[in-house]
Amino acid sequence: MALKATIYKATVQLADMDRNVYADHELTIARHPSETDERMMVRILVFALNAPVDNDHGALEFAKDMWDSEEPALWQKDLTGQMLHWIEVGQPEERRLLQCSGRARRASVYSFASSTSQWWSGVADKISRARNLNVWQIPSEQARALATLADRSMKLDVTVQDGTIWVGNGQHSVEVSLQRLFGNSEK
Template identity: 65%
Template sequence: MALKATIYKAQIQLADMDRNIYGDHNVTIARHPSETDERMMIRLLAFALNVPADDHQGKLEFAKDLWDTDEPSLWQKDLTGQIVQWIDLGQPDDKRVMKSAPRAERMAVYSYTSSTPIWWSGIATKITRTSNVTVWQVPAEQSQQLATLAQRTMQLQVTVQDGTVWVGDGTQSIEITPQKLYG
């Protein structure tokens, strides 16, 4: 018998001063049985850092990347079905990046493990032909701290200022400084 996804709910109060985006977002996450708390929280972080100011070009949604390899972790589709944003997590190979990048207006990759520098050194020169890809590294220590905030029901405050992100749940706050590797 296959294991089913576990449902998590998060209420995110976002204050992104870098992009002048403020608002409350209620999200439901279907967590795949193989997904860790750390990866799920990185998905929430990627959501907060990429959510659009309005839904005129469609909503940013969680996709089924762990169930369907042709989908990203998150994506935003406009009303015609065209992909506006494609967001992958982890360390996709260069073939996946080169195949996915032309399908969307913008693509972002968020890597969050300590082996990111090794992965990046092997892929960096291969994706320089892309102009719409941005690659970010979330330091492994910070992503592991972020995982401690994971609960089935979460109320998170996310503040972004000068490239630094603070994620808190009312009892603790984690500081995250994503580093842009490319784009």
């Protein structure tokens, strides 16, 4: 018998002063049986960092990357179904990076493992022609700290100011400092 996803609910109050995006999001997260709290919380953070100002050009959504290898962790499609933003969480291989870059107007990768520098040194030279790709590193100790905020029903505040990110649940707060590994100045 196959294991089923565990459903998590998160209310995210976003105040991104760097992008002038202020919104409340009610998220339903289907957590794959093999997904860790750390990865799930990184997906929620990545959602907040990439949430559009409005959904006039399509909403940012969680995709089924853990169930379907053809999908990313998150994506934003316009109202015609064209891929605007393809977002990977983890350390995809070179082929996957070039593929996602070719499928969307914009592509992003957020790596959070302690092995990020090793992974990046193996793929960096091979993906230099992907002009619409941004690669970010979330320090592994900060990603682990995010996992401590995980709960089946969460109320999270995400604040972004001057490149620093704070994620809190009313009792605890985690500071996150993204490091750009590749790409242009847009998130």
